[in-house]
Amino acid sequence: EWDKEMKTYLFERRVKATDRTKTPEEIAAEEAERLQELETKRLARMSGDFEGDELSDISDDEVDANKKKKRKPAKLKRTGNADELDDSNDEEEKEDELEARFTADGLVYVDKHGNVVKRAGEDSEDEGDDDSDDETNEDSEESGNESEESSSEEDEEEETIAVNKILDVGARIKGRYRAKEQFDGKEIWYDAKISGVNKSKKGNVTYDITYDDGDYEDDVEPQNIRIAKKTDEEKEKEKRAEKDNAIKKLKRQKAKEKARKEMPFVFEVPTTLEALHDMIGTYASTGADASLIIERIHKANSVRLDKRNKEKMQNFYDVLLRRFIAVGDAINSSGDGGEELGRYNQLDALTQILYRLSQDSPECAGAVWSRRLGIFQNAHAKRLRDSEFVGADDDAFSAWPSTGTFLLLRALGHIFPVTDLRHQVVTPALLFLGQVIAQTPVRSINDLIMGVLCSGLMIEYTKEAKRIAPEALAFLAGSLRLFAIPGTNNVHFAIPSLETASKSPNFKKMRAFVSEFGDFDEVPKLSLEEDEMEDGKTHVAVLCSVLSIVKKSAETLKISLRNAESETFSGITDSLLSLKPSSKNVSFPACVASHVQRTAAAVSDACKLDVPRTPLRRRTGLSISERAIKSLAPRMEDPSRYSMSKDKGKSASQAAIDRTRREFKREQKAVSRELRLDAAFIENERRKDQEQRDSKERTKRNKNFAWLEGEQAAMNQQVRLGGGLISGGGTGLVRAKLKTGKMGIKKGGKF
Numbered sequence: 001e002w003d004k005e006m007k008t009y010l011f012e013r014r015v016k017a018t019d020r021t022k023t024p025e026e027i028a029a030e031e032a033e034r035l036q037e038l039e040t041k042r043l044a045r046m047s048g049d050f051e052g053d054e055l056s057d058i059s060d061d062e063v064d065a066n067k068k069k070k071r072k073p074a075k076l077k078r079t080g081n082a083d084e085l086d087d088s089n090d091e092e093e094k095e096d097e098l099e100a101r102f103t104a105d106g107l108v109y110v111d112k113h114g115n116v117v118k119r120a121g122e123d124s125e126d127e128g129d130d131d132s133d134d135e136t137n138e139d140s141e142e143s144g145n146e147s148e149e150s151s152s153e154e155d156e157e158e159e160t161i162a163v164n165k166i167l168d169v170g171a172r173i174k175g176r177y178r179a180k181e182q183f184d185g186k187e188i189w190y191d192a193k194i195s196g197v198n199k200s201k202k203g204n205v206t207y208d209i210t211y212d213d214g215d216y217e218d219d220v221e222p223q224n225i226r227i228a229k230k231t232d233e234e235k236e237k238e239k240r241a242e243k244d245n246a247i248k249k250l251k252r253q254k255a256k257e258k259a260r261k262e263m264p265f266v267f268e269v270p271t272t273l274e275a276l277h278d279m280i281g282t283y284a285s286t287g288a289d290a291s292l293i294i295e296r297i298h299k300a301n302s303v304r305l306d307k308r309n310k311e312k313m314q315n316f317y318d319v320l321l322r323r324f325i326a327v328g329d330a331i332n333s334s335g336d337g338g339e340e341l342g343r344y345n346q347l348d349a350l351t352q353i354l355y356r357l358s359q360d361s362p363e364c365a366g367a368v369w370s371r372r373l374g375i376f377q378n379a380h381a382k383r384l385r386d387s388e389f390v391g392a393d394d395d396a397f398s399a400w401p402s403t404g405t406f407l408l409l410r411a412l413g414h415i416f417p418v419t420d421l422r423h424q425v426v427t428p429a430l431l432f433l434g435q436v437i438a439q440t441p442v443r444s445i446n447d448l449i450m451g452v453l454c455s456g457l458m459i460e461y462t463k464e465a466k467r468i469a470p471e472a473l474a475f476l477a478g479s480l481r482l483f484a485i486p487g488t489n490n491v492h493f494a495i496p497s498l499e500t501a502s503k504s505p506n507f508k509k510m511r512a513f514v515s516e517f518g519d520f521d522e523v524p525k526l527s528l529e530e531d532e533m534e535d536g537k538t539h540v541a542v543l544c545s546v547l548s549i550v551k552k553s554a555e556t557l558k559i560s561l562r563n564a565e566s567e568t569f570s571g572i573t574d575s576l577l578s579l580k581p582s583s584k585n586v587s588f589p590a591c592v593a594s595h596v597q598r599t600a601a602a603v604s605d606a607c608k609l610d611v612p613r614t615p616l617r618r619r620t621g622l623s624i625s626e627r628a629i630k631s632l633a634p635r636m637e638d639p640s641r642y643s644m645s646k647d648k649g650k651s652a653s654q655a656a657i658d659r660t661r662r663e664f665k666r667e668q669k670a671v672s673r674e675l676r677l678d679a680a681f682i683e684n685e686r687r688k689d690q691e692q693r694d695s696k697e698r699t700k701r702n703k704n705f706a707w708l709e710g711e712q713a714a715m716n717q718q719v720r721l722g723g724g725l726i727s728g729g730g731t732g733l734v735r736a737k738l739k740t741g742k743m744g745i746k747k748g749g750k751f
Contacts, residue, residue: 028304045259287342291349314364328404400450442501466560480575513539554606
């Protein structure tokens with residue numbers, strides 16, 4: 001078989017390999033076509049149409065597992081009086097059943113009235129396994145078994161006389177040849193096959209049969225026919241066919257159930273966030289399903305498929321941004337949600353889809369992001385105005401943007417380039433982050449965490465371009481001063497909100513919280529979940545996160561500020577010196593103290609504190625090699641000094657004459673070559689024109705010939721008909737000749 005298959009490859013068409021890859025439009029069209037075919041197949045299976053469906057996705061193992069399912073034992077009904085109303089337990093169970101719905105807050109369980117009973121991941125009583133069996137599968141299996149038993153019983157029976165049923169053409173039988181002529185009623189049966197079935201008006205049936213020896217007999221009565229006993233091979237063939245039909249029936253039933261449970265492959269584009277949540281609540285049961293729905297919406301309605309999809313995909317882009325913020329806020333309030341929800345995985349999937357949408361239509365993506373940043377700006381300005389009327393002791397109020405907003409701005413750096421000098425989206429985002437850091441008041445530890453996150457975002461945006469984020473560095477320096485030894489905070493804070501926070505009772509004991517925590521093996525990480533923010537590790541995590549950001553910033557800006565590192569990190573240097581991790585009164589744990597030392601070493605290395613200070617210059621001069629213009633022209637020798645080997649030994653005048661002669665010959669050959677090419681081109685064009693004229697004349701001549709042949713055929717037809725159709729002037733003589741019989745066919749049939 002392998003040799004045969006390899007030989008078939010020799011007859012395949014050989015095509016030259018191309019160096020072209022598929023365009024994004026072609027890839028999008030193929031993906032949309034694949035989803036459309038899957039959706040058509042799913043709808044056909046739901047309606048029971050399996051024409052052309054090979055059921056390749058339904059394996060035999062699934063069919064066997066479906067067969068082995070046991071019937072669920074029936075529950076005993078509660079006995080009661082005859083006059084008692086039939087309040088069955090089934091109705092009570094239906095009332096107690098909870099329905100799973102996928103909302104913006106995650107997977108929740110609601111009762112029949114729509115009230116939220118519990119969230120996914122909460123402790124609940126163990127529920128019994130839902131082993132509901134498909135009775136139709138068992139019925140089909142039982143019917144298949146019955147058919148197998150009945151067929152086996154029929155196979156065991158002897159030959160029967162075919163009187164009560166009509167046999168089909170081609171059935172194998174045993175016939176009694178000329179039963180009426182057999183002597184003394186002797187019965188001799190011969191193998192035969194039915195070749196025809198005859199029905200009379202009275203309803204009697206007779207058969208035309210053909211014997212295996214080549215003889216035949218017509219109108220044989222049913223009592224002279226017996227059904228031939230099936231051979232072992234035929235029995236085995238029928239058993240295999242019945243088994244295949246039963247398996248095929250089970251596969252179709254399994255495919256129909258699977259199609260009903262599957263989510264659609266093609267979705268319409270939702271125009272609002274509520275419509276998207278309704279769609280997710282209807283078809284999705286996990287966070288992965290929600291991400292799959294959004295991905296299928298994009299693939300089925302991509303802008304690369306049709307430019308008219310630009311408007312609705314632009315609206316869908318804004319819906320995804322709002323969905324991103326909602327999932328991020330849910331992480332802050334409820335955490336990741338476990339394997340069912342997987343909110344962090346949802347954010348990863350949303351980021352990838354937003355990137356693809358931005359690649360499909362950059363103009364639309366920039367417009368949507370600009371509008372969304374404007375909404376963030378207006379909302380932040382309103383929160384700042386509201387903070388003036390809220391007391392300083394109210395920790396529940398926060399003027400900082402939500403966690404979902406910061407996570408969305410974090411994804412912004414992966415969607416658009418952050419190294420551009422000016423960008424339509426990144427530059428306004430940087431300005432917004434700087435305003436949030438500089439103006440937003442810090443009232444609680446949660447606000448401090450949001451500030452650290454915002455500062456980290458600014459440094460993340462600017463590290464690749466080697467830019468300075470002064471608001472972020474000032475906030476980090478002020479955050480370090482909050483962990484200084486008490487009594488040394490009487491210094492100037494670059495951020496006014498942190499100076500106010502340092503006088504608050506919530507921040508005066510931050511160093512004490514860190515020192516009382518004790519030593520630990522690993523540095524705790526800062527969490528965005530609200531429950532973990534109130535943990536005892538939060539203060540240590542904030543300090544270690546600030547130190548990590550400062551260290552990363554120092555390593556990034558090293559040698560890129562043209563000897564201005566000491567001025568840039570002056571505030572951070574003073575804050576690190578004020579920490580004093582080995583103080584006798586309130587000392588840091590060993591792990592935190594070593595972290596402070598590593599950060600201080602990185603800042604010292606970046607600022608070059610051990611090297612004499614050089615004067616600060618606005619810009620350094622370029623070296624000679626940098627100022628020199630690169631020469632990209634090829635090196636060519638002077639053509640006047642060029643000499644070939646054949647000119648050696650000649651005088652200068654003779655060499656010039658020979659050189660001119662050779663140049664003349666080259667030019668002459670070039671001119672003759674061009675003339676030949678022009679002549680060939682002109683001749684080809686002349687022949688094409690002549691061919692067009694000849695073909696036009698040939699068509700006209702053929703048309704005339706066809707008309708003449710038609711006229712001649714009409715004349716011949718008139719002659720054959722005796723001239724009855726001839727009319728008009730000059731036909732009288734023809735009519736007279738026809739009457740005399742001298743024209744056309746004579747009466748005797750001779751010319």
